[in-house]
Amino acid sequence: MDKDKTNQEKKPIGARWEEDQPLVMPGIRRFQFFTNVDDRALTKNLNRLAMFGIATVLAVDVGKAVVNKNPQTIYCYECRACYSTQDKCPVGIQYQAELVVAARVSDYDRFCRNGGLKCIRCGSCQSFCVQYLNLAQIFGTMQQQTMKALRTGKIPERIIRNAFRNGLINRDFIDEVTEFLNKGDSV
Ligand code: SF4
Numbered sequence: 001m002d003k004d005k006t007n008q009e010k011k012p013i014g015a016r017w018e019e020d021q022p023l024v025m026p027g028i029r030r031f032q033f034f035t036n037v038d039d040r041a042l043t044k045n046l047n048r049l050a051m052f053g054i055a056t057v058l059a060v061d062v063g064k065a066v067v068n069k070n071p072q073t074i075y076c077y078e079c080r081a082c083y084s085t086q087d088k089c090p091v092g093i094q095y096q097a098e099l100v101v102a103a104r105v106s107d108y109d110r111f112c113r114n115g116g117l118k119c120i121r122c123g124s125c126q127s128f129c130v131q132y133l134n135l136a137q138i139f140g141t142m143q144q145q146t147m148k149a150l151r152t153g154k155i156p157e158r159i160i161r162n163a164f165r166n167g168l169i170n171r172d173f174i175d176e177v178t179e180f181l182n183k184g185d186s187v
């Protein structure tokens with residue numbers, strides 16, 4: 001009793017000693033599971049900083065998809081189950097998940113490279129999506145945004161030119177794209 005009292009008197013503020021800790025099972029006290037605050041003085045706010053960073057990135061990611069009017073893309077797991085579409089895609093698009101991710105962050109280069117402007121929005125790939133996302137609608141919205149960005153000069157010409165050369169533009173957009181590229185050639 002006296003020894004305990006002496007220990008309590010000597011204990012620095014904030015320190016957690018073994019005798020303070022409850023037994024969680026015979027021979028094991030709680031502090032063995034939780035780091036003593038004093039032992040991590042330099043890093044005690046690291047977890048808060050990390051959580052703040054993660055929350056900020058998530059907010060930007062979600063916010064961007066909402067602003068781009070393609071909020072469904074937030075729910076994509078990036079599991080790539082939709083790649084099973086394979087020859088059920090009438091225009092031979094292989095990587096539907098790439099298009100969804102590109103739509104989420106408005107990455108026009110990634111969208112065009114993976115055949116986003118070739119998609120005819122038939123919806124065949126939707127039955128393979130584990131999240132039942134309306135892929136045709138997602139791709140259609142991103143196509144409209146891509147064309148709008150093209151008109152307003154927000155897309156470097158090489159992105160569209162490469163898609164054109166690789167036959168990745170469907171008939172809905174081919175006239176406008178051809179006109180755009182011809183204009184560039186004549187300058
Ligand atoms: S919606 Fe587009 S990507 Fe999906 S199967 Fe149809 S053409 Fe292919």
Ligand code: SF4
Nearest residue numbers: 076077079080082129
């Ligand atoms: S199957 Fe659906 S959830 Fe999975 S990557 Fe494809 S679009 Fe995203």
